[in-house]
Amino acid sequence: MMLINGECKEHIEVSDRGFQYGDGLFETIAVINGQAIFFDRHLVRLKAGCQRLYIPFPGEGLLRFEAQKLLQNSNLAVLKLIITRGSGGRGYRQPEVIQPTRIVSLHPYPNYPDSYKEQGINARFCATRLGLNPALAGIKHLNRLEQVLARAEWTDPDIQEGIMLDTDGHVIEGTMSNLFYVKNNRLFTPALVQSGVAGIIRSMILAMSAGQGQPVTEHKVTQEVLLLADEVFVCNSIVGVWPVKSIASTSFPVGLITKQIQTQLGRLT
Amino acid sequence: MMLINGECKEHIEVSDRGFQYGDGLFETIAVINGQAIFFDRHLVRLKAGCQRLYIPFPGEGLLRFEAQKLLQNSNLAVLKLIITRGSGGRGYRQPEVIQPTRIVSLHPYPNYPDSYKEQGINARFCATRLGLNPALAGIKHLNRLEQVLARAEWTDPDIQEGIMLDTDGHVIEGTMSNLFYVKNNRLFTPALVQSGVAGIIRSMILAMSAGQGQPVTEHKVTQEVLLLADEVFVCNSIVGVWPVKSIASTSFPVGLITKQIQTQLGRLT
Numbered sequence: 001m002m003l004i005n006g007e008c009k010e011h012i013e014v015s016d017r018g019f020q021y022g023d024g025l026f027e028t029i030a031v032i033n034g035q036a037i038f039f040d041r042h043l044v045r046l047k048a049g050c051q052r053l054y055i056p057f058p059g060e061g062l063l064r065f066e067a068q069k070l071l072q073n074s075n076l077a078v079l080k081l082i083i084t085r086g087s088g089g090r091g092y093r094q095p096e097v098i099q100p101t102r103i104v105s106l107h108p109y110p111n112y113p114d115s116y117k118e119q120g121i122n123a124r125f126c127a128t129r130l131g132l133n134p135a136l137a138g139i140k141h142l143n144r145l146e147q148v149l150a151r152a153e154w155t156d157p158d159i160q161e162g163i164m165l166d167t168d169g170h171v172i173e174g175t176m177s178n179l180f181y182v183k184n185n186r187l188f189t190p191a192l193v194q195s196g197v198a199g200i201i202r203s204m205i206l207a208m209s210a211g212q213g214q215p216v217t218e219h220k221v222t223q224e225v226l227l228l229a230d231e232v233f234v235c236n237s238i239v240g241v242w243p244v245k246s247i248a249s250t251s252f253p254v255g256l257i258t259k260q261i262q263t264q265l266g267r268l269t
Numbered sequence: 270m271m272l273i274n275g276e277c278k279e280h281i282e283v284s285d286r287g288f289q290y291g292d293g294l295f296e297t298i299a300v301i302n303g304q305a306i307f308f309d310r311h312l313v314r315l316k317a318g319c320q321r322l323y324i325p326f327p328g329e330g331l332l333r334f335e336a337q338k339l340l341q342n343s344n345l346a347v348l349k350l351i352i353t354r355g356s357g358g359r360g361y362r363q364p365e366v367i368q369p370t371r372i373v374s375l376h377p378y379p380n381y382p383d384s385y386k387e388q389g390i391n392a393r394f395c396a397t398r399l400g401l402n403p404a405l406a407g408i409k410h411l412n413r414l415e416q417v418l419a420r421a422e423w424t425d426p427d428i429q430e431g432i433m434l435d436t437d438g439h440v441i442e443g444t445m446s447n448l449f450y451v452k453n454n455r456l457f458t459p460a461l462v463q464s465g466v467a468g469i470i471r472s473m474i475l476a477m478s479a480g481q482g483q484p485v486t487e488h489k490v491t492q493e494v495l496l497l498a499d500e501v502f503v504c505n506s507i508v509g510v511w512p513v514k515s516i517a518s519t520s521f522p523v524g525l526i527t528k529q530i531q532t533q534l535g536r537l538t
Binding site: 002004010011012013014015016017018019020021022023026053054082085090091092093094103105110128129130131132133134135136141142143144145146147148149150151152167175176194195 | 271273279280281282283284285286287288289290291292295322323351354359360361362363372374379397398399400401402403404405410411412413414415416417418419420421436444445463464
C-alpha cells in the first residue's frame, strides 16, 4: 500500500530528483499493534532533514493523516516515508519553486528470530568505508550507495550486521543500525559529526541515559577500543536493540546494561 | 522521449533501488548533428561503473539500439542513460538475482551563450565539500546530493560554475564539470582517487596530451596553487571546454593551451 502525494500509486516520474540524484530523505518506522512507534520523533527528524537540504517540509498533519489512512487494519508493519525535491530544475540546480514528492508506504515487518534480541547477533567489519561529509552527516538522505556496497560484502546468513568505519578508520555504525558499547559500566557511541545516520533509537538512548544522570559519551571510536568493550549492541527503529555477541573472532556477553536498555525502550513503545 | 527497459514510459516503480538508495549510474551525452558524441567512451565508463557496483551491464548492443531509436530525427539534444540495480532485495541488501533497470532518454540541449566557450565563465568556490570515498570515486553514480547542495549555494546568473573541494580541502572539480589548469605551459588536473567523477572529456584530454608526449599531471591541487595558475578551464560532455575567466576575485586569461584543447576536441567530435 502506498500513497504518492496523497494518491494511490506505485510509480514516480523518472524526472523526480529523488531518482535522478538521490535528492531526498526517508524514514522507516515500526508499526506495532497498529501504532507507528516514535512517530513524533521520526517527523521531527524528517523535518530537520528537509531543512538541511532546503526541501519544503510537507507538514506533520498531512503525513500523519496519510500514514493513518494506511495504518487502518494494520497490526504489524513497517511504515516508510520518503520526501524528495520533486521534479524540475536544470541538472543539479534545484527548481525555483520546489514541489516536493511525498511517499507514504506500508511494508511487511521483517520476521527476525527472537534469538537476535535475546542471545545477540554476529557482526563483521565491512571493508566499504563511509565518506566524511559534515553537510550530510546525521540525516537519513537517499544517497545510500555506501550502505548498499557494504551490505553486498557478505552473504553468510550467520552474520546479521556489518560494522562500517569512516575513511579515517573510525567506527561509525552498522549498515542499517547505530552502535553502542559499554566499558566499565559506562555507555559510549560513535560521534556522527562527519558521517553516519543519527537514528531515532540512538537519540532515545542518548535522551534516556542523560535523563538518568549517566550521559552516553559520543566520541571517536577505534576498532581496538570497540573490541575491548564489555558489551556491544546495535539498534534501529525496526529491530529495537540487538546485543552483538561477536565481531569477527571477538566474543561479547549479552550484558546487563544492554538488557536494561532493551527493557527501558520496551516500556516506551 | 524515453525508453524504460525498452518500453515507452516515463515512470518507474517507487521500489526501484535507484530511487530508494541512488543505487545506480548515469551518463549524459551530447547529441550533435544527430550523432551521440563519444558514445563508445560513455558506454565503456558505464560498463566499468556497473562492474564497480556489481550491477549486470545490460550490454552495449541493446543500449546502442535503444539510443538509436530515440536519435531518429534528432539533431541537437542530450542523451541520458541510467542503469539501476532494479527492484528487490531486503533493505540495503541487494536481491540474489539482479534485474537492472535501464533508461534511455532524450532532453533539450541547453542553450548556453557562445561567450562561455569563447570569453570564458566566472566561477566560485563552493562551501559544500565532496566526501572522500575511494569505493565511489571516479564513477558517475546516482548519489549526487553533494552536487545538488553545492549548486544551491548561488543564484547569481553571472556565475556559471562552482568549484568543489574535498573534505581535506583539495580542489577536485566543478559541480558539473572537471577542472584543469595550466602552469608554465604544462597541464594539471586534480587526481580523482578519493572523490570526483572521472569525466569523458577529461579522459579525452588526458589521452590526447599523453599521445602528444605532454602528459597531464594528476595530483593533489590546493586552492592557492589553482589561483596562481596561468590558465584554468572546466569541461564536460555537454559543454565541451569552457575557459574560466575568474574564480572569486582572481582573473585568468583565456590562454593558448585552453584554445588548443578546444580546437583538438572540436576536431574529434
